[in-house]
Amino acid sequence: MENRNLRLAxxxxxxxxxxxxxxxxxxxxxxxxxxxxMIVSVRNYNLDLLFLRDDDIPEYVQEGVADxxxxxxxxxxxxxxxxxxxxxxxxxxxxxxxxxxxxxxxxNIKALENKRIATSYPNILKKFLKSNNxxxxxxxxxxxxxxxxxxxxxxxxxxxxxxxxxxxxxxLKSSLTVLESEAxxxxxxxxxxxxxKYQIYSKLLARIESVLNAKNSKYLMINVPKDxxxxxxxxxxxxxxxxxxxxxxENLCAVHAVIPAEKFWEIVDNLKEAGASGILLLPIENIxx
Ligand code: PRT
Ligand code: ZN
Numbered sequence: 001m002e003n004r005n006l007r008l009a010x011x012x013x014x015x016x017x018x019x020x021x022x023x024x025x026x027x028x029x030x031x032x033x034x035x036x037x038m039i040v041s042v043r044n045y046n047l048d049l050l051f052l053r054d055d056d057i058p059e060y061v062q063e064g065v066a067d068x069x070x071x072x073x074x075x076x077x078x079x080x081x082x083x084x085x086x087x088x089x090x091x092x093x094x095x096x097x098x099x100x101x102x103x104x105x106x107x108n109i110k111a112l113e114n115k116r117i118a119t120s121y122p123n124i125l126k127k128f129l130k131s132n133n134x135x136x137x138x139x140x141x142x143x144x145x146x147x148x149x150x151x152x153x154x155x156x157x158x159x160x161x162x163x164x165x166x167x168x169x170x171x172l173k174s175s176l177t178v179l180e181s182e183a184x185x186x187x188x189x190x191x192x193x194x195x196x197k198y199q200i201y202s203k204l205l206a207r208i209e210s211v212l213n214a215k216n217s218k219y220l221m222i223n224v225p226k227d228x229x230x231x232x233x234x235x236x237x238x239x240x241x242x243x244x245x246x247x248x249x250e251n252l253c254a255v256h257a258v259i260p261a262e263k264f265w266e267i268v269d270n271l272k273e274a275g276a277s278g279i280l281l282l283p284i285e286n287i288x289x
Pocket of ligand 2: 053054055
């Protein structure tokens with residue numbers, strides 16, 4: 001009988017592995033101990049995890065060996081995979097950039113014309129050059145692209161950058177951005193909406209979305225003098241209407257609101273100035289809209 005579990009491919013051992021597993025655990029999935037196994041089941045959900053090299057994930061999902069996968073957008077784009085990109089997941093963020101020798105300057109994209117550019121992302125780079133009407137010599141290198149200018153093999157490189165330290169160590173600096181990337185959830189294009197598997201997928205997606213919504217939000221609780229209430233409500237960047245509660249002390253009330261996490265430090269001084277006290281900011285586990 002056909003296996004009716006949904007199959008999710010994720011990176012076996014790399015930069016995206018820990019965050020991918022953490023996201024699944026935050027979805028309340030109880031993942032079996034895996035000790036180097038390729039296929040691992042989830043105890044409390046109809047889901048199997050398939051651990052792969054990241055470069056293989058788009059094709060496995062395209063071919064339906066896995067139904068969905070978690071992988072960098074850069075890998076999906078480079079492999080020209082025929083898959084649906086369902087959701088950005090907010091981790092594994094990086095940029096594919098042109099790296100040039102520290103002493104060089106590029107003030108115009110035309111500076112790439114006729115240069116030798118080493119990269120492990122030849123497809124993305126060629127597409128970028130073509131869309132800018134440029135011709136350059138793209139050199140396909142599978143690893144340590146950053147040493148090629150010093151070796152005289154290339155003029156520039158095109159590689160992923162996060163902190164920029166690797167470029168710096170090799171006396172290079174980043175210049176133009178070719179692609180921005182983060183981890184994404186991808187899906188096989190033929191996953192049939194009428195199947196049980198699709199139901200398992202859409203329920204999992206709803207859990208993932210609720211975890212991502214919650215991660216970006218916080219629960220703010222403050223006490224407010226009643227005559228400052230209107231001023232304070234104007235300060236709070238509430239995601240929906242705040243809750244206002246009476247307190248035992250007559251001239252005070254409590255305001256509870258869900259706010260974007262990154263806004264808290266911008267508004268805290270304004271809240272205090274307007275008379276707010278007992279300011280509490282709490283994490284939220286899930287938000288189901
Ligand atoms: O073994 P497997 O094939 O599965 O793994 P891998 O070695 O091919 O990939 P891995 O684990 O290095 O990266 C997986 C994904 O993480 C990538 O596809 C990106 O989507 C994402 N990611 C995020 C990065 C980086 N940041 C990153 N900094 N991938 C690679 N790098 C490398 C980059 O190539 C360069 O060598 O880190 C170096 C630069 O880093 P900084 O911090 O010095 O700028
Ligand atoms: Zn890889």
